[in-house]
Amino acid sequence: MGERGAPGDPGADGIGLPGKHTATLLPGTSFELETGTFTCSVSGTFVFMFSMNKSSSSSSLYVQLRKNDDVVVSGYSRASHYEQVSGSAVLFLQQGDTVYLTMSGNVGGAANHATSFSGFLLYPE
């Protein structure tokens, strides 16, 4: 699980969000904090969960969970205030597949651990 650092203004789609620290790294995990990208080293069924805190400083927050280049699930808020945006997915990954978050809008709450990205291997292939 990687807690998200303040992402500044990651802006455009397709750019992985950097992480701040990792609370738990599971066996076989390849999660690169600098890019916020998980690269699959053991093929199988994985579960991913994210939760982001929309800051009041942007008009919307749109978060995408991506497998390679494709959006799998997303979360969207147009709240004018701080608000939580959460989502999850069960994904079958082959070795080399990547999973990461992209977003537009601003997140807050990094100091309060209000943004997170977690995942785990459910069944090896």
Next chain:
Amino acid sequence: MGERGAPGDPGADGIGLPGKHTATLLPGTSFELETGTFTCSVSGTFVFMFSMNKSSSSSSLYVQLRKNDDVVVSGYSRASHYEQVSGSAVLFLQQGDTVYLTMSGNVGGAANHATSFSGFLLYPE
């Protein structure tokens, strides 16, 4: 995991929501996209997660995760804007039990993958 299609106006409780497509189907899964209903074929402990995007076009969104006829967990939003409503449950199911979502209010974001319903078998009985 079934991404939800635009549900039109599913309205009244007790009516399963149709799905649009399935990203991952796990072994032993019986998920009927037409009705959005999961029917348990292997008894055991399951995990379910959902996330729906409330549209600005209804005054509230109320989503229920049901086991057979009972509400297990729900999510509720009275936002006037687009907003994410997420929930999850760990459930023990016997063969033949059904799990599905019902809701009142309108969801948006189907085109953006912002509504999803996922589940997996955690431990067979």
Next chain:
Amino acid sequence: MGERGAPGDPGADGIGLPGKHTATLLPGTSFELETGTFTCSVSGTFVFMFSMNKSSSSSSLYVQLRKNDDVVVSGYSRASHYEQVSGSAVLFLQQGDTVYLTMSGNVGGAANHATSFSGFLLYPE
């Protein structure tokens, strides 16, 4: 999984929230409903998920998932209306570690099963 009862005014941080009932108790689980505290009896990797419904009766809802005394992940909303706040974490726990929720602000929707706290053992050590 423990569905949350109406917590009255649990207020200050560091006080576990009482639960109302438990839908599923997994083998090896030690979850005390009176205090809402999970105590680890089998060391390993666990997954926890929570979802709370912010009531319109408080200006904010701030929910913390804690391991022992530390905040692992949190959820925050400043909605003026009913709103769902969800989060999750993958945690490695040693025997005797505790996991529980704390919060400030008011939750609603207890009658509607809109607040929940779930967890499961993913891999024993």
